[in-house]
Amino acid sequence: MSTKKLLILPGDGIGPEVMREVARVTAWLSRKRNIAFEIDEDLVGGASLAEYGVPIRDEVVEKARAADAVLFGSVGDPAWSHVGFDKRPEVAILKLRQELGLFANLRPAKVFDALVDASTLKSDVIKGLDIMIVRETVGGIYFGEPRGIETLPNGEKRGINTEVYTTSEIERVARVAFDLARKRNNSVCSVEKCNVMESGLLWKEVVTDLHAREYSDVKLSHMLADNCAMQLVRNPAQFDVIVTGNLFGDLLSDLASMLTGSLGMLPSATLGAVQEDGRRPALYEPIHGSAPDIAGQGIANPIAQILSFAMLLRYSFDLQAEADMIEAAVAAVLATGLRTADIMSPGLARVGTDVMGEAIVREL
């Protein structure tokens, strides 16, 4: 295999702490499996603001473009919220998504058997749950123009954002959802607010048309976003793949992952379009955020970051055996009863970030 270029961007908050545990895994891969990557690492988010005064340098965007895959930590340190809207830490991930055209964010909400009790939902409602949310990530209200805050003649201010979706933007993300469904339980639920928003009406039309044209073998349903929020609580097992826009996807995927009780366990992938040279831009990151409230304490769960790396090995580097091994090691460690604070249950052994990381590598 030709050397694969991997860019590691730990970010701020707990990002650097949990990323450190991935380094144990890459070290193990090179030592025991003779797999070496060309690894580069750089600063983004609060860490980049501290060093360079910007949330992400153009140079880092270019490195990401040149890499075969990006492993991202998390950004959002509120210590930087005063520097202004264009310089907030979050710009790092938003810019990477847009510059690399990473339009499809795949967010699994999966319950790990060993962790059923860590959920606030009753175990019969979530046991075995395995949903995949496909969220559009380069369009919608996140990037639409006009946007901004203006001062009106009467001295009042007015904040504006614009939700925009075009046929092709909707089609390409719906395609990702339908293709995924075919490998899963063959069912897609498309979520919008077509009873209030024309952008949602177009969303529904485009998904319906694409389905009729190319995916009529897949079961398709439609749901309003408010109802979806309720149904995720009432009976999440009714879903297989959910496809939705950027803003609804932000709320619904966080909600869905919290249902599992395993938020600190869940990885995600954000994919772009396959390029002419056959490469496909891809960024992998935990579903959890930068958790500034627990940053620096060594208690964050590194599993979502490690599983994001496993997902990267599987999807971007085609290292199936190694991805399987890492996932199995995580399951084995959980079975021994080790738990970080976020997934703690009475009677089990509470450990910190590094002990969890070490234990996983020892199981490899």
Place this chain on the structure above:
Amino acid sequence: MSTKKLLILPGDGIGPEVMREVARVTAWLSRKRNIAFEIDEDLVGGASLAEYGVPIRDEVVEKARAADAVLFGSVGDPAWSHVGFDKRPEVAILKLRQELGLFANLRPAKVFDALVDASTLKSDVIKGLDIMIVRETVGGIYFGEPRGIETLPNGEKRGINTEVYTTSEIERVARVAFDLARKRNNSVCSVEKCNVMESGLLWKEVVTDLHAREYSDVKLSHMLADNCAMQLVRNPAQFDVIVTGNLFGDLLSDLASMLTGSLGMLPSATLGAVQEDGRRPALYEPIHGSAPDIAGQGIANPIAQILSFAMLLRYSFDLQAEADMIEAAVAAVLATGLRTADIMSPGLARVGTDVMGEAIVREL
């Protein structure tokens, strides 16, 4: 007391069925408590479309404006979704909110002790839960311009909606939230997505300023909407009053009410500004929708509609004793073990809409 004008708008779906049970309560009030209202009733939503070809007639809007309070059922019959965006059933409620300036939707998410088991959440997480969500309802992306679907030169379509909030729109709804908090647990959480949207940034600024100027005795916190969706599942009891915009409020209030396991039990009020003549426009409606899947089967839970009427008596007509009596009757009937399908638990008696309504009036 001068005769109070009440406008009843049952709507479509289960609306008319559950509203029929309110008629038993008004009959009882006039028979036993000698309280008569000037009651008018009219069609909205699917029912109005069937009769008049429009979701709401201007005449009905004028009746609502002239009434002392409006009791609304629900609208959203999907049988009418083909008639076009401007004629969908939902226009009825959207138009009433906007024409009457009903800007503050108060949505309690309250767990009834007798129903703790009906929730999909573990009982220790939700027992005693009592949150109030204050949702802005005449602004934001629901009404912002420009909006629509346009065809681009290349044949693609483009759907657009605009989120807009001004200082005064944010202030007046935040005021409602702070005032409510003072009568509750004195704590407000303001929810937006200020790390992505300038309208959210302005929201946060305006709420912060108003708090500093006039409500510094109330505890204020800020939360991102995606985090709020998670926190509602993780630990809903951390909230007292939540204040948020139209779209986030739509999802978060439905989510919060589903947590309680008592969706079919929860009433809501939508209030306008106090007028020069001292009147305050107000509309009361259940939190649940028109539930087309169970409409016409006589199995819908009428309690949310009856409790919406009790809320109306309390807030618009100052009939505290009667409101108390109705709420007590509902609690008493639940204590006897009667349940509609939505709140059924093993071993209890499952009844239909009318038996539930009769039982409540018998307890009065």
